[in-house]
Amino acid sequence: MTTSASTGAAAATARSGAGLVLAVLAASQFLMTLDSSVMNVSMPTVAADLGTTITGIQTAITMYTLVMATLMITGGKLGTIMGRRRAMGIGLVIYAAGSFTTGIAQNLTQLLIGWSLLEGIGAALIMPAIVALVASNFPADKRSAAYGLVAAAGAAAVAVGPLIGGAVTTYASWRYVFFGEVVIVLLILAVLRKLNDVAPQPSRIDLFGSLLSVVGLGLFVFGVLRSSEWGWVIAKPGAPAPLNVSLTIWCMAGGLLVVYGFLRWESRLEAAAKDDPTALQPLLRPSMLANRQLTGGLGMFFSQFMIQAGAFFAVPLFLSVVLGLTAMQTGVRLVPLSIALLVTAIGVPKVWPKANPRRVVRLGLLLMIIGIGFLVAGMDPDADASVMTIPMILMGLGLGALASQLGAVTVSAVSESETAEVGGLQNTATNLGASMGTALIGSVLIATLSSAALTGVASSPEINDALKSQISTELVGGVPFVSDEQVATALSAAGVSQSEIDAITEINAQARLEALQVAFALVGFIAIGALFFSTKLPTVAPGSTVAAAGPDPTGPPKRD
Known part of the structure; x- marks a missing residue:
């Protein structure tokens, strides 16, 4: 600008x-x-x-x-x-x-x-x-x-x-x-x-490019969103499986191919528009994606929303299903996160207006990783809901640190005339990240729960063989994430003995806790992985004198 x-x-x-x-x-x-x-x-x-x-x-x-x-x-x-x-x-x-x-x-x-x-x-x-x-x-x-x-x-x-x-x-x-x-x-x-x-900037809209982007992104996102029902690679029982592979993979692969075609088409339009300003303008200039600062910011947005969506998917399950809180009580336990996020997102730019964006983002990721660690360590079926306070504050501080930097980082990487297109790219990245985060964490959670629960049932001496066989057959597609009360009620209605109900309920409680711990651990690993992609972020605050006269953002960033 x-x-x-x-x-x-x-x-x-x-x-x-x-x-x-x-x-x-x-x-x-x-x-x-x-x-x-x-x-x-x-x-x-x-x-x-x-x-x-x-x-x-x-x-x-x-x-x-x-x-x-x-x-x-x-x-x-x-x-x-x-x-x-x-x-x-x-x-x-x-x-x-x-x-x-x-x-x-x-x-x-x-x-x-x-x-x-x-x-x-x-x-x-x-x-x-x-x-x-x-x-x-x-x-x-x-x-x-x-x-x-x-x-x-x-x-x-x-x-x-x-x-x-x-x-x-x-x-x-x-x-x-x-x-x-x-x-x-x-x-x-x-x-x-x-x-x-x-x-x-009045011009014609690239209808063919728009169609390609809708179809490509639509196929990819639809495949991701259906992964919990279809399976990621190996199809779940009863799910469609062309060539014995889950339809999820086919949708995602097909979507990526169409997106590749979209980028090729846009590159062709961009080249033509350089020679003839009256030619059809591209929906998106692919040359923008050579900008390291922009792609670094978009990558971090994707990571942030993947982490955020995964955490917000799993935290309410722990509070409502494991601890038995109502929707309102669950919301109250998330308030510390909102307050910490708001304070950090507004406070960091005010207190440290020239802060190094890369360092702030890395600090934010570390705070989230520590918060997730506290959360996993404090998980227990008998825990008080207050165990969430410190992890939620740490995660809020971390998310706020990222929020305080990434928007300015992506927009400052381009001219003002391109900010709306960057806005489209930014929100595409956040939607993809949120979809992937929810789907991936949800799939891992159910897979871990199913494995732990079915293994526990199979090895339990308190459960008769006929009931073991029935449970394995009926839950082959996945064990639902339900409370102990729901498990006991369903088993009682099926005429299962009280001793077996107690055994299965205990197995379900342990499997549920293990599934949540694995899911949160995965969220933590995603945050750790994001640290390695932070090298593309600038080391100088957008809008500072140095940034305004700094190096070409397409070049290699300064090492921090």
């Missing part, structure tokens, strides 16, 4: 009020993340209200993620063409229409149209625009704090979603969450014109 552009952004923000601008962008990011976390704790109630099944609601969640992830790159380009503020406004209107439709939905079809489709399309326009509008409203030296607050708002929505969802579902109706979103959108739209924006 040029100095004059930075000055213009600062002046515009001063006129409109930095607080108002941040409130609008943070509230928008909060909305984009709130839905899924509320829906996850409200699934049984929503399913009963709409006359559908838990599987039906899970399908809606899957489709919402799928629509969002596949349209992010296209949404970013549309922001460049029509203007980021206008794209965000259109996205908000579509999102509000989807929220209202969801709020009045009477069946699964209406939920799919309102939530999965309309809200997904709206989010694909809004989220890249948020990234670009931070850049156009704040000078480079203020962006780390702004991006930190916006990212913290999204992460806080994940953490407090169960609390909000549990409270609203218990004392009113899940529908009020979506009606509330409509009200918030209307408030945002009322002040949206206060946000500064750069001039749009």
Whole structure:
């Protein structure tokens, strides 16, 4: 971004009020993340209200993620063409229409149209625009704090979603969450014109490239999201298995091939546009991916959301299933994480505005690793819920450290005219990371639980051979993650003796704990792996004098 552009952004923000601008962008990011976390704790109630099944609601969640992830790159380009503020406004209107439709939905079809489709399309326009509008409203030296607050708002929505969802579902109706979103959108739209924006760059949209990106990303993400039902490589019993290989692999491989074709097509358009400015502009310039700082930032975003999604998948299971907490109590135990995240995301740029981004990110990863270590060590079926406090604070501090740096790192790697496209790439990376994190941790959790439980049943002298055989046959596809009470109730209804019920319940409790420990250990290993990919991050804060006149970001980064 040029100095004059930075000055213009600062002046515009001063006129409109930095607080108002941040409130609008943070509230928008909060909305984009709130839905899924509320829906996850409200699934049984929503399913009963709409006359559908838990599987039906899970399908809606899957489709919402799928629509969002596949349209992010296209949404970013549309922001460049029509203007980021206008794209965000259109996205908000579509999102509000989807929220209202969801709020009045009477069946699964209406939920799919309102939530999965309309809200997904709206989010694909809004989220890249948020990234670009931070850049156009704040000078480079203020962006780390702004991006930190916006990212913290999204992460806080994940953490407090169960609390909000549990409270609203218990004392009113899940529908009020979506009606509330409509009200918030209307408030945002009322002040949206206060946000500064750069001039749009009208051009034709690359429809073929958009189709390729949607198909490629769609196939890949769909395969990942279905991995828990199909299996990753070896198909689960009853799952589709072309050539004796799980359909998950076929979808992921097919998606990657289409994405490769998409990049080749975009490279061709980019080369043609250099010679002829009137030629069709690419949806994405592949040459941007040669920028080490950009790819380093995107890689860390992918890692962060993989870690974050995996942790937020497993932590509620420990609190609700193992410790028996309600949705509201589970949400309360996640509040320390939200507070720590918010404090760090805002505080680091304010206290250390010229902090070395690479060091801050590495420190954040180390804090998360330590927090996960404390969590695994403190796991026990008889533990008090307070055992979560220190791990949640450490993980919140770690996530906040990453949030305080990564947004500014990715955007500062390109010119202001490319910030919307980078916003699309950034949100594609976060969606892919979250999908992979949830699917991978979920698969490992169930696989470990199944192995430990079935092995325990097979070796138990208290269980008769006929019951062992029946359990092995019925649970060959995987052991469900359920509470001791649910296990005892199901076995009692099946006429199993009390001694065998006690033995199986104890085996399930131990297997469940082992599965959670392995799942969290994997989250920790992902964080350790991310440390090795942090070398592409810059060592100088974006917006500093040195950074402005620093080396070519495509060159090798300075060793830290």
